[in-house]
Amino acid sequence: MATIHLTTPISADEAAKLKVGDQVFITGVIYTARDAAHKRLVELVEAGKELPFAIKDQLIYFVGPTPAKPGKAIGSAGPTTSYRMDKYSPILLDLGLRGMIGKGSRSQEVKSSMVKNKAVYLAAVGGAAALIAKTIKKAEIIAYEDLGPEAIRRLEVEDFPAIVVNDVEGSDLYELGIQKYRIEN
């Protein structure tokens, strides 16, 4: 289990080097989107229209932050639960999305899509929202301002901490963790 410093955008080769359990620190640009934005993005894809940002080799962070206090880049910004985006993720992965940051397990369909598309799923610590916010240096809404906390934001992050939960080989840290620590009666 290595410690890896990643800079976005991330190529398929770089993603393939990440292994389940690796601790990563991300620097660069990441994009935010959750339930409502994903619905709109997929509607655009299905209509053959362009997305609000170039998605290839990028990371999407599933988050709806609190409003920023004056002088701060962003409010508290921990991950939301990823399974709610499971319906939409494979469509974005097929377009070249390189990784997703969230929390909680993904469906088999999403995991298979990650293996096929050489993408990864990273978990940030749910509830460490004030701590994570400190790694976000800049935040701007680039689409769907009407969605408020659910708008698509472009974030500039420095050493944003996450752990590799699903790698390109199909391993799952949630499964491995429980296997190690479960005591059956």
Next chain:
Amino acid sequence: MLKPKIKREDKTLREIHVDQIIEAVTQMVQEANYNIGKDVEDAFKQALATEESPTGKDVLQQLLENVEIARTEQVPICQDTGFAVFIIELGQDVHIVGGSLTEAINEGVRRGYLAGYLRKSIVAHPLERKNTGDNTPAIIHLELVAGEKIKIHMAAKGGGSENMSFVKMLKPSDGVEGVKDFVIECVKTAGPNPCPPIVVGVGIGGTFEKAAYLAKKSLFRDLGRRSELADIAELEEELLEKVNKLGIGPQGLGGRTTALDVHVEIYPAHIASLPVAVNINCHAGRHKEVIL
């Protein structure tokens, strides 16, 4: 128009003006989101001491750092500042004046969530899903009790943990073993999603909706406090032990601390029914109480 105080026998109703309620709620919704209770912080520290998984320890360490940052900088502990859920114990000798109790609570939530830079997480219609823009309406549970006070108890209830909640109508013949099996199944199904280490709220008895309310109410109790009923306290201890054998661990990444506590509330039941409800809370049990 000034109405005369109503006299019942030799008793006068105590007037409480809605402005007091608005003020109290405006403050408490912010405090609940910035300042974690001592019981929760103590529970994190205890978990850190007993957790065996290195990743688990790292997560707990981050959670402790996080509540410190939130308290010091007066920023929300979590970005999900929740549905504002209230349990109001309204003394029946209280007369609320100046407006409606429900509107006062919602106004307090509105003001608090705006002034406190808290997230507006409520949609007006569950199917159309347009954000209400001010985190109202709140969820208000009103209990009429004896006396002339109002006890306002508020919890910021996040959506992620709320989504991992379940109700089942067991058969009386399923018994306590059936109840335990159901609770464990719920926690297993929830897995990493509700941000473990979780607090498990269990309601047993009543009707379908009463059991669910009991489960929610049980989450308003401080961590580490057992039920006052001896057999239920024992059940809480046993469930906590069983849950922590599941190995889900902090953030579901594996470990010994899957739950910080289990709380059980009970109510009489129908001869044909054994309803059980499980309402899960994340590790950040954020609630505040004010008595007027």
